[in-house]
């Protein structure tokens with residue numbers, strides 16, 4: 116008996132296209148991103164990997180990617196669950212800043228520490244920064260959990276409880292589970308699933324719009340380490356493009 120989990124990073128967003136740090140800012144998909152979401156759904160249908168339930172973040176780029184992909188796969192009718200714990204990593208004061216300008220201003224090393232180190236968060240965002248989510252109604256219940264910045268370690272700490280409380284039970288029910296989320300929230304989940312070290316996770320980039328299928332054993336460990344992309348060539352090229360942002 117294996118369980119089937121599909122991870123899907125949202126398609127390219129308007130701010131991915133502009134090379135801006137995004138985090139919790141609720142930007143829309145670009146035209147390219149919408150097309151990537153549809154292609155992702157077509158890949159799922161062609162491979163006969165048909166989700167029974169979808170979990171998304173509270174951000175429209177993940178929600179709209181899930182909708183477009185499921186529509187293309189004729190699975191637009193399945194059960195939907197949304198939770199802030201699947202949100203992108205909060206990028207603190209970097210939200211809205213240009214990646215290349217940030218790299219030029221602070222240097223390569225600091226830039227990569229903020230982007231990919233496991234435990235160095237960017238500076239906190241101020242509540243009156245236009246790119247802050249303070250006061251956003253969808254987060255009204257978070258209280259002290261509301262972040263002002265996050266490193267990947269913080270994302271692991273808020274995402275794994277949701278994996279255990281909400282996603283594993285759906286897998287145990289025999290459902291094919293689709294998780295439509297973000298580059299860094301999915302890196303947190305992949306780190307947990309594959310047991311990737313704090314150092315090695317820095318080198319892992321998740322491509323936009325490429326379904327990544329994990330078959331999990333009875334202990335919810337991958338039967339194939341790293342899972343399997345349905346279109347491995349396209350996924351490799353798209354992951355390299357993510358790694359090269361800011362260059």
Ligand SMILES: O=C(O)[C@@H](CO)OP(=O)(O)O
Nearest residue numbers: 135136137138203230298
């Ligand atoms: O800006 C962001 O929120 C993320 C994902 O798009 O960027 P990065 O890949 O630099 O962590």
